Amino acid sequence: MKAIEKYLQHYIEGSSLATGQELCAQHSSWQNVLVIPLKAEGNLFLKALEHLRQQNFGPLLLVLVINASESDSLEIFKINQSLVGRLQKMGPTKFLSKNHSLIKLSEQMHTVVLNFSTPSCHFNLKQGVGLARKVGCDLAFFLQEMGRVRSPWICTTDADALLPFDYFSCQALVTQSASALCYPFEHFNSSLGKDAVALQLYDLSLRYYVRGLSYAGSKYAYHSVGSTLAIRHLAYAQVRGFPKRLAGEDFYILNKLAKLGEIKTPQCGVIQLLGRHSNRTPFGTGQAIQRILEQKKLGRSFLLYDPRSFSLLRSLHFAFEDFFINAELNRFQEIMESDPLLSRLNDQMEIDQKLEIFKRTTKSRMALRKQVLAWFDAWKCLKFIHLSRESGLPDIPWQEALNGLERLSKRKAAIPLESTVKLGYLQHERSL
Numbered sequence: 258m259k260a261i262e263k264y265l266q267h268y269i270e271g272s273s274l275a276t277g278q279e280l281c282a283q284h285s286s287w288q289n290v291l292v293i294p295l296k297a298e299g300n301l302f303l304k305a306l307e308h309l310r311q312q313n314f315g316p317l318l319l320v321l322v323i324n325a326s327e328s329d330s331l332e333i334f335k336i337n338q339s340l341v342g343r344l345q346k347m348g349p350t351k352f353l354s355k356n357h358s359l360i361k362l363s364e365q366m367h368t369v370v371l372n373f374s375t376p377s378c379h380f381n382l383k384q385g386v387g388l389a390r391k392v393g394c395d396l397a398f399f400l401q402e403m404g405r406v407r408s409p410w411i412c413t414t415d416a417d418a419l420l421p422f423d424y425f426s427c428q429a430l431v432t433q434s435a436s437a438l439c440y441p442f443e444h445f446n447s448s449l450g451k452d453a454v455a456l457q458l459y460d461l462s463l464r465y466y467v468r469g470l471s472y473a474g475s476k477y478a479y480h481s482v483g484s485t486l487a488i489r490h491l492a493y494a495q496v497r498g499f500p501k502r503l504a505g506e507d508f509y510i511l512n513k514l515a516k517l518g519e520i521k522t523p524q525c526g527v528i529q530l531l532g533r534h535s536n537r538t539p540f541g542t543g544q545a546i547q548r549i550l551e552q553k554k555l556g557r558s559f560l561l562y563d564p565r566s567f568s569l570l571r572s573l574h575f576a577f578e579d580f581f582i583n584a585e586l587n588r589f590q591e592i593m594e595s596d597p598l599l600s601r602l603n604d605q606m607e608i609d610q611k612l613e614i615f616k617r618t619t620k621s622r623m624a625l626r627k628q629v630l631a632w633f634d635a636w637k638c639l640k641f642i643h644l645s646r647e648s649g650l651p652d653i654p655w656q657e658a659l660n661g662l663e664r665l666s667k668r669k670a671a672i673p674l675e676s677t678v679k680l681g682y683l684q685h686e687r688s689l
Contacts, residue, residue, distance in 0.1 A: 598649055
């Protein structure tokens with residue numbers, strides 16, 4: 258439990274600690290906790306909130322982190338303040354401090370509104386959704402540690418998510434080996450019209466990449482989607498919470514969590530994510546949709562990674578496995594040199610040099626395996642694929658990529674929405 262004590266002493270956000278202490282004085286407790294960062298949200302989120310209220314989730318604390326940074330427009334601050342006012346009208350409200358409040362939405366559901374969108378209390382220029390998740394999850398973590406939240410899972414989602422009825426109950430079936438959960442999801446938005454095809458293609462690209470990593474034998478073959486995460490209490494402390502990034506906080510925390518335990522997909526209903534145009538973060542669903550539409554206007558096809566890059570990654574993982582058994586660097590280098598591009602990637606990433614160091618500094622083959630796979634992590638996998646693209650395997654049209662991955666796998670690629678995307682995208686092309 259040293260990790261928990263250390264987190265509480267050195268890494269928890271001060272505002273989360275103070276709010277948690279105030280909440281403990283209210284003598285309330287809940288079974289589950291759910292954290293949602295909010296920025297420039299309105300009716301869409303209130304509809305999702307109504308969906309939550311209609312679910313029979315039992316005693317639930319909803320932590321809403323309404324945020325804006327000093328670089329945001331006055332309009333965003335106004336939208337945020339309007340949402341705060343609307344929330345406070347939904348039930349009896351207790352003010353925990355000048356900016357934060359506890360609202361009773363029903364007998365079973367309360368919400369803590371953390372308002373970081375005022376002239377005197379807002380994020381700085383380089384802070385965004387990463388800090389918003391950390392502030393909310395730190396509060397959840399503290400309440401769990403104080404016994405005010407009984408579940409060991411810190412759950413987080415987004416304003417555009419509709420959760421299934423068994424979102425919380427399915428956690429009871431998860432094995433202790435899991436450090437985090439990535440819930441099944443699907444993107445949808447009937448209001449996008451023809452632009453919905455761009456959303457489907459974006460969804461396809463996520464599944465294609467994870468499928469490629471799975472084919473390659475990577476332990477990091479999971480989705481990094483912030484609206485689908487739940488993190489085990491102890492593991493959250495061990496990785497020191499969410500990184501305070503403008504975007505990509507889900508990718509980086511999962512990369513750490515995967516080194517502590519398994520990233521599991523629970524057996525439950527699907528989280529529905531409403532895809533929409535957005536510039537809330539530097540990258541993500543909204544930005545991806547816009548880029549796909551812009552490329553389409555220029556007459557360019559939607560591209561995916563060449564599946565041969567995943568084949569090279571698979572060869573690398575086979576070479577790793579051979580090295581774990583034999584610990585012979587010459588054999589590893591021979592495998593690398595069997596393919597000119599693989600050899601070049603080995604040189605660029607200095608993989609064999611790292612293996613030589615790991616071999617000298619580890620005392621067992623089990624320790625060697627653990628250290629190598631912790632080093633060649635989700636970030637290194639992504640870097641490997643990008644270097645493959647830069648070194649001779651450029652992105653290719655999405656249909657060709659799908660077919661190529663199917664052939665490599667010797668089975669049909671299990672990518673949801675494939676037939677829908679093909680039909681919708683071809684219809685879209687004909688309409689232009």
